[in-house]
Structure formats: C-alpha cells, structure tokens
Amino acid sequence: EGRAALERRDRVSALQSFDEAKQRIAQVKLIFPLNQEARVLELRINQVSDPDAFNREFARLIAQARTKIDAKQDLQTVYSDLLDLQAIDPKYPGLAALIERLEIQIGLRLPPPDPKALAESRTLTAAAQRVWDARNVSQFNIALTQLNRALELDPNNQTASSLKDRILTYVGGTAVVVLPSAGETLYNEAVTFLQAGDFLSARIRLTRLYETYPQARKVQKVSDLDSRLVARGY
Known part of the structure; x- marks a missing residue:
C-alpha cells in the first residue's frame, strides 16, 4: 500500500x-x-x-x-x-x-586453501593409494592415518574420502564422517536459526556447509536438519 x-x-x-x-x-x-x-x-x-x-x-x-x-x-x-x-x-x-x-x-568459512597443505594432502593420498592398489592389508592402518591427515589438510579431497571409505569397507569397518570445527559451527548456526523460526537463514547456513564441506551430506544430523527445512518449504 x-x-x-x-x-x-x-x-x-x-x-x-x-x-x-x-x-x-x-x-x-x-x-x-x-x-x-x-x-x-x-x-x-x-x-x-x-x-x-x-x-x-x-x-x-x-x-x-x-x-x-x-x-x-x-x-x-x-x-x-x-x-x-x-x-x-x-x-x-x-x-x-x-x-x-x-x-x-568467526569460523563459518574455511580460510583460502594453503597450496602447501593441498600438495601435502595429494602426496599422502597418493601414498595411501599405493597401499590400496597393492592390497597390502598390513599397511592399511598406516594408509588410513595418511588419509585422515590428508582430509585434515584438505576437507574437499574427494579422492582421499572415497579411498578411505573403500579401505574401511574392505576391512569391515564403518565409514564415519565427522564435521570439522568450522562445519560444526555452521551446523549449529543453522539449528539456532531453525529453532528461532528463521528458516531462510538456516537454509543459507546449511547451503554454505555443503559448499565448504561436501562430505557433510553424509552426516546423519545434517541430513535430518535438511529434511526438516525441506518440510517447511526451504
């Protein structure tokens, strides 16, 4: 009017x-x-x-x-x-x-990638890949340690993430995805906005979480939060 x-x-x-x-x-x-x-x-x-x-x-x-x-x-x-x-x-x-x-x-976004960290992540992934390719089961624990470190250095290293899942499946373990601290902050922000009725801001935080840490889609609590927002039309 x-x-x-x-x-x-x-x-x-x-x-x-x-x-x-x-x-x-x-x-x-x-x-x-x-x-x-x-x-x-x-x-x-x-x-x-x-x-x-x-x-x-x-x-x-x-x-x-x-x-x-x-x-x-x-x-x-x-x-x-x-x-x-x-x-x-x-x-x-x-x-x-x-x-x-x-x-x-404030921890809602990861800093720009450090080229040295990315290079080290790729090197560790390649080393673990060689262990996997040789099916050197006695070295799988070492390979998993290398992959965990590779993912710390580069959370978006999809090769390391997939290889870790394959090794864990091979040895009968369970692939568990854990959010980094920045991811947890984004998730908690989204929950806070959801509880306050600000569904748009909650969706913005969740989208940013997916962009920053794609593996978050595999985390059950994140998936549940996504479903709750979808149910409300967001």
Whole structure:
C-alpha cells in the first residue's frame, strides 16, 4: 500500500502505511529477533520511503561493520546485519568480500586453501593409494592415518574420502564422517536459526556447509536438519 501511495504521489498516506508495516514487523521481531525476512522487509520499506537517506544509511552500516570487524567486536551481530544488507543489494561494492572475511574470522568459512597443505594432502593420498592398489592389508592402518591427515589438510579431497571409505569397507569397518570445527559451527548456526523460526537463514547456513564441506551430506544430523527445512518449504 505504501509503494502504491508513493506512485500516486500521496506521501502522507505512504508514510502512514509504512509506519503501520514497521509496527507489525516490530511485533514479529519481538518474538523472532533473528528473523531475517522481517529485518530485510524493514530495510526495504526504508529504501522505498526515502531512497537518498537509505543509501547514506546503507553506506554508513557497511563502514560501521568494517570497523567492528577490524576491532573484532560484536561479530555475530555484525554478521547478521551484513546478511540483511546483502539481501537488499548483493552487488554492493566490497560487501561480498567483507562477508567472506568475516565468515573466515568467526569460523563459518574455511580460510583460502594453503597450496602447501593441498600438495601435502595429494602426496599422502597418493601414498595411501599405493597401499590400496597393492592390497597390502598390513599397511592399511598406516594408509588410513595418511588419509585422515590428508582430509585434515584438505576437507574437499574427494579422492582421499572415497579411498578411505573403500579401505574401511574392505576391512569391515564403518565409514564415519565427522564435521570439522568450522562445519560444526555452521551446523549449529543453522539449528539456532531453525529453532528461532528463521528458516531462510538456516537454509543459507546449511547451503554454505555443503559448499565448504561436501562430505557433510553424509552426516546423519545434517541430513535430518535438511529434511526438516525441506518440510517447511526451504
């Protein structure tokens, strides 16, 4: 209604409609303070009601977030605020890089791969592969140790993961996938948002978990969380 009133150049009615909408949003936020949809809607109302003031405020919020990140202050709140801003303008200069930097800082994203770590992971995987190819059963425990280390160095090493599964299956063991600390953080964030009713943010965290650590799809609790979100349409 507010947008329609603005199009009719009825600014008084538009502002009244926007104020009423903000009051309803405030009620939602009292119950679900982490609800991203409500926060983003509030920002969009501000964007429509006064674009110039909104643009200045948007730039101020980005600068404020950058200052807090530099000072390592209130990072979880800063992260939620940046996700709200990203929902409004994902192409805002520097925003994506700022979010990525913060995600690394708070453990939601793995740091950029270390070339030396990747090389060592490949070397360890190749050594374990030779043991497997020779079916040198007496060396399988050593190969598994090498593969575990390879996966620590590079969680996305699919060759190491598959080879580990094959060796464990061969010796009658059970292939167990364990989330790294960064993965556990993402999972716990998703659960928190789900419990708060912010299903969109929960899905965003889960998607980021899959992107960062593909093996997470094999973890039962992650699969269960995914199913709960799908059941809610997310």
